[in-house]
């Protein structure tokens with residue numbers, strides 16, 4: 240960007256983990272784009288300000304725009320790589336697409352603040368959108384997925400989070416934005432808990448209690464970390480920033496998987512490797528114990544992109 244000022248990112252993209260989260264999926268009412276644009280700008284600005292106001296509780300969040308809705312909403316320009324969710328299926332491994340127009344993602348260490356803000360945001364959108372799905376995430380034990388394994392250990396750290404998650408100067412209008420994919424996974428925990436510990440560990444390629452990575456040669460080709468640990472032709476690791484959290488109740492529970500990246504390609508390649516596997520058909524055995532119910536693709540523009548439409 241040279242001496243230019245970088246657009247401000249929406250702070251929830253790269254924020255560290257929290258105790259609680261709320262995910263709101265909205266569809267726009269037909270024909271309200273002109274009123275919805277400033278309303279979205281206001282919501283994103285409001286979330287940005289609350290990040291400061293509730294800094295003690297680590298409040299943060301972002302607003303994403305659905306890939307299929309983008310052109311209706313911002314017809315004059317489009318993030319270069321934005322495309323619908325890459326739905327795929329093989330055997331009984333299914334990654335279906337379920338697109339939404341708007342995704343509001345808020346997180347905080349105080350559940351009461353989150354509840355209040357979620358209601359306020361819903362009010363700010365009143366008559367312009369329909370709330371089609373809502374989920375609440377929570378930190379489980381010491382950052383574990385409900386299968387009992389620590390989730391997020393190999394995530395990028397520090398400044399590297401921004402480098403992985405945010406678009407750079409290659410797409411100037413969309414610098415500091417992020418390609419975000421969301422999948423709601425429903426776990427089959429009774430099936431999972433019947434597996435002996437060693438078999439569970441083999442499925443992740445990591446130990447359960449201590450969260451220690453297996454040596455590369457000890458990782459089964461069907462293990463989750465083997466399937467998603469990919470490199471490009473130059474040997475560089477393909478990275479994403481995961482912001483997933485467990486969700487649900489006794490009746491239905493699992494993981495809201497969220498990937499943020501400077502490109503949608505990394506997520507797509509990892510998902511393909513999980514579902515279709517390698518040339519020898521080694522697919523991800525984690526998928527025998529969990530089922531993706533949704534799959535959505537969003538772009539989360541910079542705050543400065545959104546607030547040009549706030550009049």
Ligand code: HEM
Pocket residue numbers: 384386388389390391392393394422424443445463464467468479494496498506507509510529
């Ligand atoms: C690693 C859980 C889906 C990408 C991990 C780890 C766990 C985990 C426990 C190991 C610890 C860590 O480094 O975070 C899950 C669960 C999923 C899920 C429960 C769904 C139910 C996905 C999906 C993708 C993905 C859909 C991408 C398409 C990754 C990546 C790593 C990872 C990139 C780090 C691998 C490494 O560098 O070792 N996941 N994951 N995960 N997962 Fe997942």
